[in-house]
Amino acid sequence: MLTLTRSVGERIMIGDDIVIEVRAILDNHQVRIAIQAPRQVPVHRAELLEAISKENRDAATAVTVGDEEMLGALGQAVAEGSPEAPAAPGSEGR
Amino acid sequence: MSATTALRVLPAMAVSFPVGFPGLPGAHRFQLGPLGGGDRPNPFGRLTSLEPVCFSDGRVVHGIGVNVSTTGILWPDLSVDIDDNAEAILELEDVGDAVVLAVVTLRHPVEASTANLFAPIIINVRRGLGVQFVPNAPEATVGRYIHTPLPLPPSLS
Numbered sequence: 001m002l003t004l005t006r007s008v009g010e011r012i013m014i015g016d017d018i019v020i021e022v023r024a025i026l027d028n029h030q031v032r033i034a035i036q037a038p039r040q041v042p043v044h045r046a047e048l049l050e051a052i053s054k055e056n057r058d059a060a061t062a063v064t065v066g067d068e069e070m071l072g073a074l075g076q077a078v079a080e081g082s083p084e085a086p087a088a089p090g091s092e093g094r
Numbered sequence: 095m096s097a098t099t100a101l102r103v104l105p106a107m108a109v110s111f112p113v114g115f116p117g118l119p120g121a122h123r124f125q126l127g128p129l130g131g132g133d134r135p136n137p138f139g140r141l142t143s144l145e146p147v148c149f150s151d152g153r154v155v156h157g158i159g160v161n162v163s164t165t166g167i168l169w170p171d172l173s174v175d176i177d178d179n180a181e182a183i184l185e186l187e188d189v190g191d192a193v194v195l196a197v198v199t200l201r202h203p204v205e206a207s208t209a210n211l212f213a214p215i216i217i218n219v220r221r222g223l224g225v226q227f228v229p230n231a232p233e234a235t236v237g238r239y240i241h242t243p244l245p246l247p248p249s250l251s
Contacts, residue, residue, distance in 0.1 A: 039182035042113050044228045051236050052213045052228060053117030059160040059199040059210075060118060067200045071161055072129035074204065075138035078168065078246065 096173045096189070104128040104139035104164060105193075109217055109224040112183055116213075116226055118158065120148040124224070126217070129161070137167040138198065141215070161198040163209055168245050169196075174214055174227060183225045184218040191220040198244070205246060212239035 004012060012020040019036040026032060035043050106127040115121045121143035128139045142159030149155065165172045174194055176186065186192060194216055196209040212231070217224040 039178050040112070042179060042183070042225075042228070045230070048213075048228055048231075048236060049116055051240060052210070052226065055199060055210050055213075055240055056115065056117035056160060056197060056226075059197050060158050067161075070204065071138050071198070071200060072136060074246070075129060075136035075163075078137060078244075 096175050104136070104162070104195075105219060107219065107222060108144070109141070109222055111224045111226075113225060115143075116228075118143060118147045119150070121145050121158070124159065126162075137164045138162070139164075139195075141195075161200060162195040162215060163198050163244075165194045165196050165211070165214065168209070169211065169242075172211060172214075174216065175229075176216060176227065180216060180225050180227050184216060184223045185221050186218050188220070191218050193217045193219050196242075197226075199241075205243075207244050208241040209244055210240050211242040212236055 006012065006022050008022050008024060010022055014020065017038050018041065021034045021036075022031060023034050024032040037043055104126060106125075109124045109126050111122050111124065115124070123144040125142045125144055126139060127142075128136050139162050140159055141162050142157060147155045147158050172194070176184075176189070176192065180186075184192070194214050196211055196214050198209050199207060201207045213226050213228050215224055215226050
């Protein structure tokens with residue numbers, strides 16, 4: 001990992017078209033930075049992306065065939081406002 | 095550009111995620127399809143990776159995917175302000191081509207199942223392009239919306 005020391009107003013270039021500039025160093029030891037990148041390049045705070053990644057992994061790994069059948073039937077009940085929703089499978093193994 | 099969707103049945107289509115899918119490394123191409131079968135309206139569907147997912151612990155998993163829901167039926171008031179970045183990724187020119195979905199995490203009992211309304215999936219159905227939209231919101235708002243309860247019928251809630 002490359003580690004650089006920069007002062008306020010100085011910049012870092014990543015490739016040809018990504019620019020990171022140190023804008024300010026705040027009293028609470030936080031650093032304000034500005035990022036200029038092409039529109040197609042997503043820029044996110046890491047903790048947000050990590051929370052979403054974890055939720056996606058949980059969603060992907062928590063599913064069995066029985067769950068999908070239940071969700072499919074549940075969806076029809078929800079969409080139609082039917083009181084006859086399907087029974088949920090047991091809670092074993094979770 | 096603000097997107098909502100009133101879709102009652104998910105389309106069956108291939109969707110490419112040009113910048114990938116958070117948490118599922120290596121997955122860019124997916125198959126979207128409705129769950130439940132039949133012609134009756136159903137807000138739920140499945141987004142299945144057509145490529146193997148390579149997790150950081152070395153596991154390679156084929157056929158993995160997530161359950162999703164159209165948001166129009168379950169959360170009719172939800173609208174998503176799509177930013178320039180997402181517009182560019184989706185090559186979105188007409189907001190009418192945007193479908194807003196939420197990743198559903200099934201839990202047991204089913205009443206504990208949740209949907210991620212913090213980071214909805216937006217699909218340009220004309221281009222077959224998708225992105226999970228990550229708003230630049232304060233971290234404190236994540237927990238409030240990432241685990242949104244499903245509005246279940248009275249018999250289940």
